[in-house]
Amino acid sequence: MPSEHAHLSDTLWDVIVMGGGNAGVCAAISAAERDCNVLVVEAAPADMRGGNTRHTRNLRAMHDAPTDVLTDRYSFEEYWDDLMRVTKGVTNNDLAEVALRGSAGLTQWLGARGVRFQAALSGTLNLGRTNAFFLGGGRAMLNALCRHAESVGVKFIYEAHVDDVCITNGFCEAVTVSCQGHDLTLPCKQLVAAAGGFEANLDWLAEGWGAAAKNFLVRGTPYNKGKVLRALLDNGAMPVGALDQCHAVAIDARAPKYDGGIASRLDAVPFAVVLNKNAQRFYDEGEDFWPKRYAIWGRLVAGQPDQIAYAIIDSQGVNRFMPSVFTPIMDNTIKGLAQQLGLPPDATRSTIDAYNAACPAGEIDQSILDGQATNGLTPDKTNWATPINKPPFYGYPLRPGITFTYMGVAVNERAQVLMADGRPFANMFAAGEIMAGNILGQGYLAGIGMTIGGVFGRIAGEEAARVLNK
Numbered sequence: 001m002p003s004e005h006a007h008l009s010d011t012l013w014d015v016i017v018m019g020g021g022n023a024g025v026c027a028a029i030s031a032a033e034r035d036c037n038v039l040v041v042e043a044a045p046a047d048m049r050g051g052n053t054r055h056t057r058n059l060r061a062m063h064d065a066p067t068d069v070l071t072d073r074y075s076f077e078e079y080w081d082d083l084m085r086v087t088k089g090v091t092n093n094d095l096a097e098v099a100l101r102g103s104a105g106l107t108q109w110l111g112a113r114g115v116r117f118q119a120a121l122s123g124t125l126n127l128g129r130t131n132a133f134f135l136g137g138g139r140a141m142l143n144a145l146c147r148h149a150e151s152v153g154v155k156f157i158y159e160a161h162v163d164d165v166c167i168t169n170g171f172c173e174a175v176t177v178s179c180q181g182h183d184l185t186l187p188c189k190q191l192v193a194a195a196g197g198f199e200a201n202l203d204w205l206a207e208g209w210g211a212a213a214k215n216f217l218v219r220g221t222p223y224n225k226g227k228v229l230r231a232l233l234d235n236g237a238m239p240v241g242a243l244d245q246c247h248a249v250a251i252d253a254r255a256p257k258y259d260g261g262i263a264s265r266l267d268a269v270p271f272a273v274v275l276n277k278n279a280q281r282f283y284d285e286g287e288d289f290w291p292k293r294y295a296i297w298g299r300l301v302a303g304q305p306d307q308i309a310y311a312i313i314d315s316q317g318v319n320r321f322m323p324s325v326f327t328p329i330m331d332n333t334i335k336g337l338a339q340q341l342g343l344p345p346d347a348t349r350s351t352i353d354a355y356n357a358a359c360p361a362g363e364i365d366q367s368i369l370d371g372q373a374t375n376g377l378t379p380d381k382t383n384w385a386t387p388i389n390k391p392p393f394y395g396y397p398l399r400p401g402i403t404f405t406y407m408g409v410a411v412n413e414r415a416q417v418l419m420a421d422g423r424p425f426a427n428m429f430a431a432g433e434i435m436a437g438n439i440l441g442q443g444y445l446a447g448i449g450m451t452i453g454g455v456f457g458r459i460a461g462e463e464a465a466r467v468l469n470k
C-alpha cells in the first residue's frame with residue numbers, strides 16, 4: 001500500500017466528510033476553522049469534483065435590507081410563504097426555519113471564504129431580490145471554497161468511494177473506502193454525510209418510478225449513486241421523504257445521459273404545443289410563465305408513453321424564447337416534421353389542425369399572462385395560444401431530466417442523523433441533498449438546494465467540532 005494511503009488509515013481523523021460538494025466543503029471548513037483535522041473523501045477525480053454543486057448558479061437568501069449582492073428585501077415571512085406554497089406544507093417546520101434563518105448570513109460567510117457573487121440581476125422574475133448568483137457559476141464557487149478549505153488544513157482525497165460506515169451501538173468508528181484500487185478503513189471521531197442523493201442510480205430510481213426511470217436523463221454528476229445514503233439506511237438511520245419525490249424538469253432529449261447541466265434546458269413549451277409519441281397533447285402548455293412551470297414538466301413527460309414528448313412550434317414562435325443549445329429539427333410541413341421526429345404524421349396533422357382551429361383571433365402578449373386561450377380542447381392552452389401555421393415548422397424532443405432526489409436521512413436541528421427510533425446517532429451528521437427531503441417533502445424553490453447545503457453544512461461542521469470540545 002502506498003505510504004499516502006497508509007497514512008490516511010493510520011490517522012484518527014477528528015472529522016471525516018463524505019462528499020466534496022457545497023454541503024461537504026462547508027462542513028469541512030466549519031470544523032477545520034475550529035481546529036479539527038478534517039478529511040474529505042470524494043468519489044470523483046479532482047477535475048470532476050464538486051458534484052451537482054458544479055452546475056449551480058445561485059442560492060436563495062432572506063434579508064431585511066439590500067445587501068451587496070441582493071436587492072430590496074426578502075423577509076423570513078415571504079421566504080416561508082414561498083416554501084409552504086411549493087411544498088404544500090410537506091416539510092419539517094423546525095428544520096425549514098433553521099434553513100431560512102441561516103440563509104441570512106450565508107452570502108457573507110461564503111464571501112469571507114473566497115466565494116464571489118455577481119452584482120444583483122434584474123429580470124422578469126426579479127431573481128436579484130431573492131437569489132444571489134455566483135460569479136463564474138457553481139464550479140468557480142466550489143473551487144474557491146476548496147481553496148479556502150485547503151488553506152485551513154482540510155485534506156481532500158479524490159477517486160475515493162465510501163462503501164460503508166462502521167457503526168457499533170450508534171457510534172461510527174470508521175468508514176470503508178475504495179480508493180484507486182485500494183480498500184481502506186479510515187478511523188474517525190465524527191462523520192459528516194454530504195454525498196448527495198441517488199439521482200444517478202437508475203436502478204434505485206426505478207424502485208419509485210418503475211421502468212420509466214431508465215429513460216430519465218441525469219442533469220448532474222454521475223457520482224451521486226446513493227451509496228452513502230444506502231449505508232446509513234442499512235445501519236439504522238431513519239428515512240425521510242418519498243422514493244419518487246425529486247426535482248425534475250423537461251430537457252432536450254438529445255442531452256447526454258449524465259452531467260448535461262443547465263445547457264440542455266429548453267424554454268419553448270409556452271409557445272409550442274407539446275405532443276406525446278401518439279401525437280396527443282396532454283397538458284396546458286400556457287398555464288403560467290415558464291420559470292414558474294418548468295419544474296412540473298419533468299414529471300409530466302415521465303408520465304407519457306416511453307417518457308418522450310415533442311414541442312412543436314412555427315417560424316414565429318421559435319423566436320419567442322432563448323435559443324437552445326440543440327438545433328431544432330425543421331421541416332416545411334407538419335407531416336414532414338412529424339416524420340422526422342418519429343411521430344405519426346396524420347395524427348400529428350390533425351392534432352395541430354384541431355389546436356389551430358381552437359385558437360382565438362388576435363396577437364399574443366408574452367410579457368403577461370394574456371388569457372389568449374383555446375376554446376374547447378382537452379386540455380385547453382390557457383395563455384399565448386396562437387396558430388402554428390407559419391412554415392418552416394420546428395420540433396424539439398423532450399425527456400425528463402432529474403436534478404436531485406428528496407428521499408434521504410432524517411436529521412435534527414443540530415444536523416445529527418436520527419436513528420429509526422428518533423434518537424440521534426452519537427457522532428454522525430448530514431447536510432445537503434442527502435437530508436434535503438426533511439425540508440423539501442415535494443416541490444422546489446429555485447436556489448434553496450444550495451441554501452440547505454450551506455446552512456446545514458456549516459451546522460454539521462460546527463456541531464462535530466463542538467462534540468469534540470473544539
Ligand SMILES: Cc1cc2nc3c(=O)[nH]c(=O)nc-3n(C[C@H](O)[C@H](O)[C@H](O)COP(=O)(O)OP(=O)(O)OC[C@H]3O[C@@H](n4cnc5c(N)ncnc54)[C@H](O)[C@@H]3O)c2cc1C
Nearest residue numbers: 019021023043051052053057058162220432433447449450
Ligand atoms: C443542472 C443543475 C443545476 C442546479 N442549479 C441550482 C442552483 O442554481 N441553485 C441551487 O440552489 N441548486 C441548484 N441545483 C441543485 C444543487 O446542485 C444541489 O442542491 C446542491 O449542489 C447539493 O449539494 P451537495 O453538497 O449536497 O451535493 P453535491 O454537490 O452533489 O456533492 C455530493 C458529492 O458527493 C460525492 N459522492 C457521492 N457518492 C460518494 C461516495 N460513495 N463516496 C465519496 N463521495 C461521494 C459526489 O461525487 C459529489 O461530489 C442544481 C442541480 C443541477 C443538477
